Amino acid sequence: MADSTEVPIRESETPTISITVDFYGGLDTLFGKGQHKLAIPAADKSGSPSTIGFLVTHLCETKMNDPRTDLFVLDGHIRPGILVLINEADWELEGEEAYEIQSGDNVVFVSTLHGG
Amino acid sequence: MAPALCAICKTGRALIKRPKNHTKLCKSCFINIFEDEVHHTITSSQLFYPGEKVAIGASGGKDSTVLASVLKTLNERHGYGLELVLLSIDEGIKGYRDDSLETVKKNAVEYDMPLLVVGYDELYGWTMDQVVETIGKKGNCTYCGVFRRQALDRGAKMLGIRHVVTGHNADDVAETVLMNLLRGDLSRLSRSTSIVTGDNKSEVKRSKPLKYSYEKEIVLYAHHKKLEYFSTECIYSPEAFRGSARTLIKQLERVRPSAILDIVRSGEDMARLVPGESASSCGGCKSKTETPVAAPEDDAGGCGSSNGRNPGGEMAAMDKQLRENEEAEGLEVDITKLVLESKNRQKEKQRDSATKNGGGNPKPTTRQVLGKCQRCGYMSSQDTCQACTLLEGLNKNRPQIQI
Ligand SMILES: [Zn+2]
Ligand SMILES: [Zn+2]
Numbered sequence: 001m002a003d004s005t006e007v008p009i010r011e012s013e014t015p016t017i018s019i020t021v022d023f024y025g026g027l028d029t030l031f032g033k034g035q036h037k038l039a040i041p042a043a044d045k046s047g048s049p050s051t052i053g054f055l056v057t058h059l060c061e062t063k064m065n066d067p068r069t070d071l072f073v074l075d076g077h078i079r080p081g082i083l084v085l086i087n088e089a090d091w092e093l094e095g096e097e098a099y100e101i102q103s104g105d106n107v108v109f110v111s112t113l114h115g116g
Numbered sequence: 117m118a119p120a121l122c123a124i125c126k127t128g129r130a131l132i133k134r135p136k137n138h139t140k141l142c143k144s145c146f147i148n149i150f151e152d153e154v155h156h157t158i159t160s161s162q163l164f165y166p167g168e169k170v171a172i173g174a175s176g177g178k179d180s181t182v183l184a185s186v187l188k189t190l191n192e193r194h195g196y197g198l199e200l201v202l203l204s205i206d207e208g209i210k211g212y213r214d215d216s217l218e219t220v221k222k223n224a225v226e227y228d229m230p231l232l233v234v235g236y237d238e239l240y241g242w243t244m245d246q247v248v249e250t251i252g253k254k255g256n257c258t259y260c261g262v263f264r265r266q267a268l269d270r271g272a273k274m275l276g277i278r279h280v281v282t283g284h285n286a287d288d289v290a291e292t293v294l295m296n297l298l299r300g301d302l303s304r305l306s307r308s309t310s311i312v313t314g315d316n317k318s319e320v321k322r323s324k325p326l327k328y329s330y331e332k333e334i335v336l337y338a339h340h341k342k343l344e345y346f347s348t349e350c351i352y353s354p355e356a357f358r359g360s361a362r363t364l365i366k367q368l369e370r371v372r373p374s375a376i377l378d379i380v381r382s383g384e385d386m387a388r389l390v391p392g393e394s395a396s397s398c399g400g401c402k403s404k405t406e407t408p409v410a411a412p413e414d415d416a417g418g419c420g421s422s423n424g425r426n427p428g429g430e431m432a433a434m435d436k437q438l439r440e441n442e443e444a445e446g447l448e449v450d451i452t453k454l455v456l457e458s459k460n461r462q463k464e465k466q467r468d469s470a471t472k473n474g475g476g477n478p479k480p481t482t483r484q485v486l487g488k489c490q491r492c493g494y495m496s497s498q499d500t501c502q503a504c505t506l507l508e509g510l511n512k513n514r515p516q517i518q519i
Contacts, residue, residue, distance in 0.1 A: 080370045085339070093120055
């Protein structure tokens with residue numbers, strides 16, 4: 001999944017990291033279908049390396065094309081019932097929100113909340 | 117963080133952390149253990165007999181897709197000798213079932229199972245779109261839920277199949293247990309924990325082989341096996357998504373993942389305390405002697421899937437009770453009125469059953485004597501089942517609509 005292409009540099013000179021993000025289980029209706037190739041800031045506003053927690057907020061602010069943010073985030077955290085996989089591994093094995101995102105990472109969000 | 121290794125094979129990279137015991141597993145060991153546990157549920161509850169024709173209630177959603185995939189695998193691996201078919205219900209909601217039926221059709225090809233589709237129009241003479249045209253969008257989930265509860269059974273009966281399996285999972289059962297606990301309905305609670313509904317004497321028996329499977333693991337199983345499934349909300353119940361009981365379950369799981377199976381087991385234990393009711397238990401395999409029997413009416417129901425379950429229907433009912441009381445009351449009055457306008461036959465009983473449709477008054481914890489609906493023959497604790505009661509109201513309104 002590692003992306004060898006040049007990491008685009010924004011006007012602000014903020015370094016970015018390239019990752020891929022997928023949405024399943026109904027979340028694709030909030031973010032759009034297919035795999036999303038993203039260049040996200042390498043660090044948050046305070047200068048700390050970008051984490052999954054940061055990514056979640058970033059996605060809400062920049063990628064969500066639906067006003068119902070509470071279907072994705074509750075009280076600032078991923079809504080319970082949504083699974084997060086980092087490079088196919090359950091994020092619980094990777095430190096959850098505190099996981100520091102690496103270039104080339106694949107992050108998958110799957111909602112379990114829809115009918116079966 | 118160094119990648120953790122699988123607790124079973126000690127070589128694969130751990131990708132899954134099991135909610136029920138925190139075991140870390142690699143992909144293939146997880147898939148194996150998931151299948152083994154469903155096999156264990158099936159054998160310890162003696163769900164099937166060799167040569168049995170079994171219909172899988174298929175909505176195209178994750179649960180029924182995983183159920184079909186696992187049953188096909190286990191049927192071949194362990195020689196169950198089952199004749200498996202997919203049974204889909206078409207509620208007649210334009211644009212809603214169309215896409216999910218496409219998914220079911222793909223599954224039918226992939227799993228090499230015949231697909232049978234039965235419509236609400238065939239079963240009831242009404243599509244959901246026509247129901248909505250008649251009664252409006254408010255309260256139509258009641259109709260959809262009541263109709264769906266019987267649809268799989270009626271469809272199976274129509275096709276001469278006597279056993280329907282559905283994709284109800286541990287989260288669904290835990291949700292139903294909580295809902296009935298909150299309603300103080302121990303009788304229904306005890307029945308909702310049963311793995312089997314109806315028995316060999318009933319026309320159609322229902323069972324839930326995924327009863328002990330976590331929804332999380334079902335979704336992970338589908339993901340890692342790359343199974344294709346369909347997810348959407350019922351277009352007539354967008355609010356059903358945020359249901360309080362479901363949200364509560366998911367929040368509990370976040371704090372203590374074993375909570376879901378603990379609630380299921382508590383439900384089973386409470387069921388044993390209810391006079392005349394028995395629940396299955398495989399949690400620890402204490403009793404495997406008798407096949408538990410329960411009434412079919414009490415499955416979680418509502419919109420969102422043709423399984424007769426969803427994360428919305430029961431929740432919607434709950435929400436209705438907790439925060440939309442006025443609306444629920446309006447609905448009850450509507451239905452009651454429709455019934456009374458009809459021939460005044462069995463007035464009191466029908467009022468009772470109509471009131472029940474509105475979302476549930478607490479019932480005394482006594483064993484209900486299960487009879488049959490005098491009109492359709494479906495198992496019912498009332499003389500006229502909920503579906504027939506609703507249909508009577510609808511049919512009475514039909515002429516006005518068509519003029
Ligand atoms: Zn392994
Ligand atoms: Zn009936």
